[in-house]
Amino acid sequence: MQATTERRSALRELIERGQFQSQSELHAALVRRGIQASQPALSRDLRALKAAKQDGVYTMVPEERVTPLDALRSLVRGHAPATHFTLVRTEPGAASAVARAIESEDLPGVTGTIAGDDTVLVATSSLAAARRVRARVASLLS
Numbered sequence: 001m002q003a004t005t006e007r008r009s010a011l012r013e014l015i016e017r018g019q020f021q022s023q024s025e026l027h028a029a030l031v032r033r034g035i036q037a038s039q040p041a042l043s044r045d046l047r048a049l050k051a052a053k054q055d056g057v058y059t060m061v062p063e064e065r066v067t068p069l070d071a072l073r074s075l076v077r078g079h080a081p082a083t084h085f086t087l088v089r090t091e092p093g094a095a096s097a098v099a100r101a102i103e104s105e106d107l108p109g110v111t112g113t114i115a116g117d118d119t120v121l122v123a124t125s126s127l128a129a130a131r132r133v134r135a136r137v138a139s140l141l142s
């Protein structure tokens with residue numbers, strides 16, 4: 001694990017400071033630093049770091065900002081059970097923000113969300129997971 005962490009740290013630094021057009025260029029730069037990486041490992045590292053090619057060179061994609069669910073408390077209006085699903089009602093236009101916040105909380109068993117304008121459908125892997133989601137949403141309403 002230490003090797004992966006060090007390799008990814010070096011890779012991030014290389015991308016932030018250099019102009020690399022291919023994985024082979026990145027690989028060569030890592031080797032010059034004394035760090036070995038197979039091509040599959042390098043690909044996994046790039047995905048894990050959220051590095052992507054933009055304008056022909058690898059760059060670090062900025063982290064997407066997600067508003068915490070607690071900060072969206074005033075936008076949540078209610079919820080309703082639907083077996084392995086939970087419907088969350090929001091203020092008009094707020095469903096996407098609430099859905100993203102729910103997903104970012106990493107609640108166990110949440111498999112995904114679908115957002116409309118004022119409603120979020122939260123899909124879960126079990127009834128217990130659905131109850132946890134409903135409890136979390138209910139905590140925003142109290």
